[in-house]
Amino acid sequence: MALDTIDFTVIGALVLMAVLYFAKDYVFPSDDGTNAGFTANIGGKSRDLVETITKNSKNCVILYGSQTGTAEEYSHKLAKELSSRFSLKTLVGDLSDFDYDNLNEVSDSVLVFFVLATYGEGEPTDDAVEFFDYLENEADDLSSLKFCVFGLGNSTYEFYNEIAKKAQKKLEELNATPFGLFGLGDDGVGSLDEDFLGWKDSLMESLKNELNFEEHEVSYQPSYELVDELTLTVDSEEVSLGEPNKSYLDSTKDLTKGPFDHSHPYLAPITASRELFSSNDKNCIHAEFDLSDTNLRYTTGDHLAIWPSNSDYNISNFVKAFGLGGKLDDVFSLKPLDSTVSIPFPTPTTIGSVLRHYLEISGPVSRQFFTSIAGFAPSDAVKAYAIKLGGDKALFASEVSAHKLNIADAVLKISNGVAWEKVPFEFIIETLGHLQQRYYSISSSSLSEKTCIHVTAVVETEKVESRYVTGVVTNLLRHIQLEQNNKTEKPAVTYDLNGPRDKFLKYRLPVHVRRSTFKLPTNPKTPVILIGPGTGIAPFRGFVRERVAIKKSSDAELGKTLVFFGCRNSNEDFLYKEEWPQYSKVLGDTFEMHTAFSREDPTKKVYVQHKLTENGAKIAALLKEGAFIYVCGDASKMARDVQHSLVEILAKDRDITEEKAAELVRSYKTQNRYQEDVW
16 A cells, blocks of 8 residues: 555654654763762772673772761772772772672682771761661671771760771671771771771782782873863853753753752852851851742751862962963763773863862872872972881871861972972872862751751861961851951952852852761650750750741740850850840740850860760759750760760769769660760
8 A cells, every 4th residue: 555645654653753752862971070079980880790790891899988088088099909909890889879689699819899988977978878778687698708998987976986896897797808907987986087098008918918919010091081162261151160060061950849859959048147156266157048038948957068169269279379370161971981981070060160160179188199199299308208108107296187288288388389280180080089079067947947047157167387277168158247247357268159140149059968877856745955055056046946936836845955155255256146045035934044164264164075974963954854965066075075065963962883873874875865076
């Protein structure tokens, strides 16, 4: 039967649809780029770990559980060294990238590393939750698995390195075979980096001596090829200029509906900001983020993640250190040289955008960095000194750490100001950590501020010799506060407040909410004891505002709210001083606040733990009534001193030994009646 015109049209349309379907990855390429500081698997998107290992001929796997990016950074450093020294074919992945139902099928010829941070009170990081659920509830025999664990923890916490210890124990119980030393890093005493280096060095010796691996001379092997995009400029629409991810390049997309998380933030306007201190040398910023135009919400006690950018001061110094002047607008793309390597930020982009929005250029420098960069030194003498610094812990401590040098400061110091122009930009991208979000305890209540998030941040600025050492987000917030309130005072460092393509105009910053377990008891009748010196008071302001909102809306019966706050001076850094009497007026006898001022009396320093002891009988009585204890603030000393005071109070009240009282405090933590949000 003859085909008419309509038949030919239909057949042609079907053929065209088929062609488009099978060629869709070429006609409509997918967005394999990733957001700032986080990566997505480019090598096929498979969640099958064994398949990924086999398909890409890997014999070494490094899986990390990271909350702030440090475990991820260490994993990549470890991978580079294993590849360079022993020619291992490494696969690096976030624990959330894979499923683990066939972990028992990983060949015993494959070395598997776990680099695991502990979050909160002995909890896995967000990306490690499913892996630990598998280990504890689903895993069976893992006798073919060869593994090694390094943990990142903080000894000021009760459950120091709990996750790494749990993984080590559980894997051994499942008959997996450990190799190398089980390593623990302690951020609580500031030795995390050295702990990692010590563990790594012992691991390398173990691979040589126990597993008979042949070692090669270390040389830089890039994971990416940097491709100059000579036909593109900063004005080209497809060029990322620091947008959090590629969805922000599409002006037709509605970016107010989310979901918002660590890979996709909301550009929240700061509608109000103010200075909280009355001090000549310190600042603390209160900032209010408006959520009314989005579906992003929070609950009292959550954290706000603020996506930072680098200051003009630090960028200028970095440009000088590596001879990048005149190159900031150069456009480039990255081509992975391994199908499992992920692009760390959206490309094509510019060198200036990478320095501004994607790389951690202002933090402390690692000793290992000098060993890695030595081969690109501007002279043989500088190379020799860089190698010496990398291998001498004491020399590094006195010459670098003691002076609080960042990477640019450090390389300029050892080269006497000569730029390191031979360093490939690929090396800089691979070696430096990615700029991570900073997390702040929310100081508002979701009952009283449903569509507004308040944060309280002390500005970290220190003049060291002739240099500024600054916190990234806190100084950004101060710059915004001064501009927003038309202040003539100049900040220590300035930022690009307009953002990429003016997307941050009118004081917007990228944010997302991280859920927290740091919550008030569900029953408002339960008494609470809130201990928060300095900005540790931030979440407790939210807690008190929550109870004020409950009282105003329902006149409900409330349990006692006992607050302990400490600062230097009642007239300088007493946070929200004018608000507490207002809360007391609403809450009446159920609210009580005790303050400790460490610098008010020159003859006597008073801290919150002293106020706890003074009110020991009251605290003991509330604990018998089922009170919850909350501690927020400095982990290194305050949290320990507070816990010791509570142990003493319980020992005295119940006529028991301090050992028994300490066990009781630990039981409170297990029952979630003693919660800490410390850093």
